[in-house]
Amino acid sequence: xxxxxxxxxxxxxxxxxxxxxxxxxxxxxxxxxxxxxxxxxxxxxxxxxxxxxxxxxxxxxxxxxxxxxxxxxxxxxxxxxxxxxxxxxxxxxxxxxxxxxxxxxxxxxxxxxxxxxxxxxxxxxxxxxxxxxxxxxxxxxxxxxxxxxxxxxxxxxxxxxxxxxxxxxxxxxxxxxxxxxxxxxxxxxxxxxxxxxxxxxxxxxxxxxxxxxxxxxxxxxxxxxxxxxxxxxxxxxxxxxxxxxxxxxxxxxxxxxxxxxxxx
Ligand code: URA
Numbered sequence: 001x002x003x004x005x006x007x008x009x010x011x012x013x014x015x016x017x018x019x020x021x022x023x024x025x026x027x028x029x030x031x032x033x034x035x036x037x038x039x040x041x042x043x044x045x046x047x048x049x050x051x052x053x054x055x056x057x058x059x060x061x062x063x064x065x066x067x068x069x070x071x072x073x074x075x076x077x078x079x080x081x082x083x084x085x086x087x088x089x090x091x092x093x094x095x096x097x098x099x100x101x102x103x104x105x106x107x108x109x110x111x112x113x114x115x116x117x118x119x120x121x122x123x124x125x126x127x128x129x130x131x132x133x134x135x136x137x138x139x140x141x142x143x144x145x146x147x148x149x150x151x152x153x154x155x156x157x158x159x160x161x162x163x164x165x166x167x168x169x170x171x172x173x174x175x176x177x178x179x180x181x182x183x184x185x186x187x188x189x190x191x192x193x194x195x196x197x198x199x200x201x202x203x204x205x206x207x208x209x210x211x212x213x214x215x216x217x218x219x220x221x222x223x224x225x226x227x228x229x230x231x232x233x234x235x236x237x238x239x240x241x242x243x244x245x246x247x248x249x250x251x252x253x254x255x256x257x258x259x260x261x262x263x264x
Contacts, residue, residue: 064092066092066093066178066181066182067181067182067184067185069090069092070090070092070182070183070184070185070186071185073086073087073089073090073185073186074086074185074186074188074189075185075189077189077193079193080104080105080109080190080193080194083104083186083189083190083193084102084104084105086186087102087104087166087186088102090186092182093165093167093179093182093183094179095165095167095168095169095170095179096167098167098168098170099120099125099167099168100125100126100128100168101120101125101126101127101128102128102166102167103120103124103125103128103129103130103163103166103167103168104128104162104166105130105160105161105162105190106129106130106131106132106150106160106161106162107150107151107158107159107160107161108150108151108152108153108155108158108159108160109160109194110155110158110160111148111152111155111158111159111160111194111196112155112156112158112196112197112198112261113148113158113159113160113196113197113198113199113200113257113261114159114160114161114162114191114194114196114198114199114200115131115139115143115159115160115161115162115199115200115202116162116163116164116187116191116199116200116201116202116206116209116210117130117131117161117162117163117164117202117203117206117236118163118164118165118175118202118203118204118205118206118236119163119164119165119166119167119168119169119172119175119205120163120165120166120167120168121133121135121168121172122168122172123136124136124163124168125167125168130161130162130163131161131237134238134241135236135237135238135241136237138237138240138241139161139202139237142237142240142250142254143159143254145251145254146254146255146257146258147258156261160194160196162187162190164180164183164184164187164205164206164209164210165179165180165183166183166186174205175205180205180208180209184209187209187210188227191227191229192227196229197229197230197261198229198230198231198232198257198260198261199226199227199229199230199231199232200231200232200234200257201219201226201231201232201233201234202234202236202237203216203234203235203236203238203239204216204236206233206236207219207233210226210227210231211224211226211231211233216233216234216235216236216239219233220233220234220235220249220253221233221249221252221253221256223256223260230260232253232256232257232260234250234253234254235249235250235253
């Protein structure tokens with residue numbers, strides 16, 4: 001009770017509150033409900049608040065080197081089947097996504113002569129075999145003239161055929177440098193596993209990949225070294241289909257090859 005009040009005054013005040021409708025005493029000290037409520041304490045500025053340590057972003061994976069991945073996969077292959085499987089499992093070449101089939105090789109793997117073309121075309125993509133379209137038909141005829149065929153079981157009369165790229169480029173466009181670079185370790189391993197005596201480099205892209213230079217008109221007709229073996233650059237049969245006059249040069253080159261195979 002307020003000490004300034006007499007018992008009579010306090011009783012009179014209580015009666016007055018009962019008259020106003022109060023029915024229950026809740027607390028000793030009165031509460032002035034008209035007083036504006038005190039603002040809640042402002043939130044501390046962000047800098048002052050204790051900072052919950054934010055989760056660190058996951059470490060960025062090191063960039064993948066497609067050539068190094070290809071090299072490791074190719075070098076791990078101990079035979080042609082393993083190499084074909086490694087190529088089929090290689091996911092870093094975009095060409096794979098647009099291709100129907102991996103075109104690995106055709107012919108007799110014991111052949112003395114390994115022909116290296118550019119990349120599969122439409123027919124090759126459908127069949128999963130190199131040089132089976134029009135250009136392939138001409139290739140078979142050309143080599144047939146010097147007694148070599150892809151289906152011949154005798155190593156000295158056989159051909160083994162592959163390409164720089166195992167997947168068809170869209171609309172048969174030229175291979176890109178990056179595509180060639182990432183597939184080259186597979187080609188190098190392919191040559192090492194087949195171990196032919198002689199390579200025939202069919203056209204500019206094959207020369208570019210294995211010799212590091214193009215210019216088939218000047219390169220053809222001369223023996224060079226590729227991957228440590230004798231190699232003969234030749235006009236691509238697709239070019240010969242368009243350029244009849246160049247067939248004479250191709251015939252000359254085939255005879256060079258035949259002479260070499262006979263030990264000349
Ligand atoms: N041209 C090539 O270079 N390779 C093929 O397999 C078919 C056409």
